[in-house]
Amino acid sequence: MAAHQTVDGLPHLADQEYTMVVRSAHQLVKATLTELEIRFPPMRRYTEEHHRRTAEDLFAGFIVRTGAILAARRVPARSLDPALDLLALQLKEFPRACRTPARAREALRTRRAPALTIPGPGKPA
Structure with a gap:
């Protein structure tokens, strides 16, 4: 049997999660690229x-x-x-x-x- 997900019993949270991800898409990409510079130092020289x-x-x-x-x-x-x-x-x-x-x-x-x-x-x- 699959583990019960918190959102399974609260379907409105799935919509809220989607909305929050969409609203923060720009920040998510920026944060990912910033973290990539830390984890992959050659990216620090990227233009x-x-x-x-x-x-x-x-x-x-x-x-x-x-x-x-x-x-x-x-x-x-x-x-x-x-x-x-x-x-x-x-x-x-x-x-x-x-x-x-x-x-x-x-x-x-x-x-x-x-x-x-x-x-x-x-x-x-």
């Missing part, structure tokens, strides 16, 4: 561009994993395309930000997340 690319890679990886989970549930991974379309539509005024859903869509299409690379002297981001 803003490098940080943005890392966040894009993490998002693309998340989309690929989500697609795999959906496929295991017999839901086509391409069902994520409308969400990526809507995200891109909302970001249309922000060309750099539009790269995030585009890279995620490409990763989903090829079924692999972009490799996280470590930029160094003379290496492009």
Whole structure:
């Protein structure tokens, strides 16, 4: 028998959790990147561009994993395309930000997340 989850008997908490995560998404990404600098010291030398690319890679990886989970549930991974379309539509005024859903869509299409690379002297981001 599976362990009883606290939210099982309190369904309103699941909605509250979702709302809180959505509201704090920016802070969650920022905190993750900050912690990555501590755990992976070469990231301390990353430029803003490098940080943005890392966040894009993490998002693309998340989309690929989500697609795999959906496929295991017999839901086509391409069902994520409308969400990526809507995200891109909302970001249309922000060309750099539009790269995030585009890279995620490409990763989903090829079924692999972009490799996280470590930029160094003379290496492009």
